[in-house]
Amino acid sequence: MREELLDLYNNLYEEYGSQNWWPGEGLEIAIGAVLTQQTNWKNVEKALLQLKNAHCLNIDCLQKISIEELEKLIKSSGFYRVKARRLKNLIELLSTNPQPDRKTLLSIKGLGDETADSIMLYLFEEKYFVIDSYTFRIMNRLGLYNGKNYLELQRIFMNNLPSKLQLYQEYHALIVKHAKSHCIKSNPQCVNCALNKRCRYSIEQNKKSMER
Ligand code: SF4
Numbered sequence: 001m002r003e004e005l006l007d008l009y010n011n012l013y014e015e016y017g018s019q020n021w022w023p024g025e026g027l028e029i030a031i032g033a034v035l036t037q038q039t040n041w042k043n044v045e046k047a048l049l050q051l052k053n054a055h056c057l058n059i060d061c062l063q064k065i066s067i068e069e070l071e072k073l074i075k076s077s078g079f080y081r082v083k084a085r086r087l088k089n090l091i092e093l094l095s096t097n098p099q100p101d102r103k104t105l106l107s108i109k110g111l112g113d114e115t116a117d118s119i120m121l122y123l124f125e126e127k128y129f130v131i132d133s134y135t136f137r138i139m140n141r142l143g144l145y146n147g148k149n150y151l152e153l154q155r156i157f158m159n160n161l162p163s164k165l166q167l168y169q170e171y172h173a174l175i176v177k178h179a180k181s182h183c184i185k186s187n188p189q190c191v192n193c194a195l196n197k198r199c200r201y202s203i204e205q206n207k208k209s210m211e212r
Contacts, residue, residue, distance in 0.1 A: 027058065031048065034090060054073055102128065117129070128168070129154050131150050132172075141202075143201075
């Protein structure tokens with residue numbers, strides 16, 4: 001598996017180059033990780049801009065602001081009522097514990113593995129491989145993993161890849177890039193995909209079309 005995962009990384013890197021992820025810096029990364037739950041990044045950007053214009057991209061303001069005001073500012077990110085409460089809880093934690101560990105982040109209601117690992121990897125620069133729906137989709141189509149278990153797939157990456165922060169950061173970003181540009185959920189662009197020679201899904205589709 002080590003070889004397959006490194007090959008995959010190299011193919012993606014050759015295709016797309018460095019992604020310079022995660023967007024934003026400092027606290028913005030943690031806020032973005034919460035806001036991006038169940039929405040796309042464009043909507044998150046709008047909410048971040050609203051927070052920025054209100055001078056509220058900082059712990060002090062986010063502690064003082066009312067839930068109602070916060071809901072208004074982050075409305076574009078969807079599920080804003082739930083997210084406003086999650087953000088408040090996260091800010092409360094960060095105000096007393098500026099660098100919590102993964103377990104402490106997960107103790108915040110509504111913060112799951114993916115959000116916690118995004119914060120750990122991109123804000124605190126701790127080596128946790130981030131798994132998301134794009135990772136499951138690509139690994140499944142390539143024929144490298146069939147399940148839906150976050151921690152199991154994370155272990156596969158972390159047990160097989162060299163333990164390097166930049167590699168973890170770049171790899172996840174490249175997976176997101178590939179899933180958005182080629183390995184699209186309902187309409188994968190296999191013909192011009194850099195991975196099509198080694199992809200189980202593409203090989204099976206080709207076989208089927210030859211049999212027709
Ligand atoms: S060949 Fe198709 S299914 Fe396979 S990784 Fe590329 S886009 Fe996805």
